[in-house]
Amino acid sequence: MKCVVIGSGSWGTALAQVLCDNKVHVTLWGKNKNEVEDVELHHQNSRFFPGVVLHPNLHATTDLTIVKDADVIVLSVPTIAVEEMCRKIDTLLEKSVIIVNTAKGFHPETNERMSEVIRHAMTHLSSVVSLIGPSHAEEVVLRMLTTICAVSQNKEDAICIQKLFSNDYLRVYRGHDEIGSEIGVALKNAIAVASGVLSGVGYGDNTKAALITRGLTEMIRYGVAMGGKQETFMGLTGIGDLIVTCTSKHSRNFQAGYEIGIHNSADYFWKNNKKTVEGVRTAKVVHEVAQKRGIEMPIINEIYKVLYEGKKPKDSAQELMLRDLKEEM
Template sequence: MTKKIAVLGAGSWGTALAMVLADNGHSVTLWGNKSELINDINEFHTNKRYLPEIELPHSLKATVELNEAVEDAKYILLVVPTKAIREVCQKLNPILKNKVTIIHASKGIEPDSSKRISEMISEEIDEKNLGSVVVLSGPSHAEEVALRHPTTVTSASANMEDARAVQELFSNGYFRVYTNEDVIGVEIGGALKNIIALAAGITDGLGYGDNAKAALMTRGLAEIIRLGKEMGANPQTFAGLTGMGDLIVTCTSVHSRNWRAGNLLGKGQSLDEVLENMGMVVEGVRTTKAAYQLAKQAKVEMPIVNELYAVLFEGKNPKLGVDALMNRDKRHEGESTSNFISDLTK
């Protein structure tokens, strides 16, 4: 059955997800705040800024008017940077006329408040306007989804009926959706893997090779699990698409903004130079600050996060950060993995 869906955020990921929904026969309106980009979508069915050479479905419409985008929409898909979540929700709240399901496909944690994205949405959208919040997350580069390459993600919500409804909205022959009720685990896995991808990019930029990256990804997953469990996540989630799966794709692909940013840092560029050269949001930078603060508050040991924080915000030389990790006190690997394995085999 055709649904009216508003997609807020006309970057690469928002546009790719709008394509999936349009391919599935839904009535989709894509909202963005850059008139030139919106005109490109409407007139030429392309998004040259973010997805060059991809022809968009002709049924996909775009607008710079938020009112027009969300009018009569049953579902609102939020695909904006984490730092813009509250601002967009504050603009959205007064113009909603009926309860809507808000799906978010962004990945991050808010510094200082340590809030996950679903928590920010729930704080900014009035209860009378908000039916449910559903998280859509997993190993999924926009560039590959736009080419309709096989992709699998997870739809997570405290209300499984809503998670299954979103699964139905998106699922097709190239985009497979699983469901999960562990919103905390799905959001934590999606956010923190960007930190490890930054670090993986640094090791590649330093020329350390595959051994270093494999170690970093494995130990990084252990840190994600430790913090996730402390926040109330189901450990099994981190063995799935939004944990291990997303970590693999983000740490190993040139499509990954976070890996590319880390790679430039490893090659000697400053953070300011990297962000200027990237020209797009690098979520892992902001999330590193949030995770560093959260780990301190929760007294969770996260040495990779600590060293990356020092590199990003205290000017530490990346090579010295790697040296510090390699020269930590000797440990037994089971100290950080035994509980995780036990949880997985229950």
């Protein structure tokens, strides 16, 4: 089995190392020459994991033609780059491959989920498996115990990817609700931005518990309206990923929100952010779709207003607290 991991950022590097640990033939592809040389020559990716020594057998390259005879290609680039990467890879392939999607979000223009984007962009495709769940790269690269889910419409390929990645520190479950799972992991990023905002403003643990619980309600409402199964949101790609992203110091979505909360404004974030913060774009997509379809998403609407309409976070928090009083669900 020959694997190529596309994207030498934090998640691509961590996943490529998992495959090395599992003695799978794997090469990491990156567009950034410095990053690739760092991995190939020094066994480190110091931009993302300062001080961490990577597996000695992990090789990296900037030559994309290595995909041509791959059996499995793992895509670990941000959502905005997924379609473009798929089209480039497709022109180089000599046979059909399993694509493992790891990006969490929607296409910025068509609003499609990542599996849909990949299916539309590629012809040399056996199937798409999304490998998603509560998994910060910073912990996986240190081999800390983690669980994720291999989600696919194709049961055989889900099993293949589950076995390929599972080991004594990474336990991979299988799932088949592609819609519910991909919506869960996308939406939790936007809720995590809100969690960071509330912490930055100075609110405490009661507020975070409220945000996670009511955020999950919105994820379910939206996901079920789009065709996902309610029970999926009780699993790793729902509540699991929501908890880790809303509470972890590693989360870039939480960190972005925290800065916005501290400044009581999104201006500083827009001027200075250079990190991958998927929840910001997701908030826009979900806000727009929910408005069109009449899906009630109060937290998403407020985070959208903070990010795109200059609303002050403290005013948004008050708006959420003083809405019409409701039944819980």
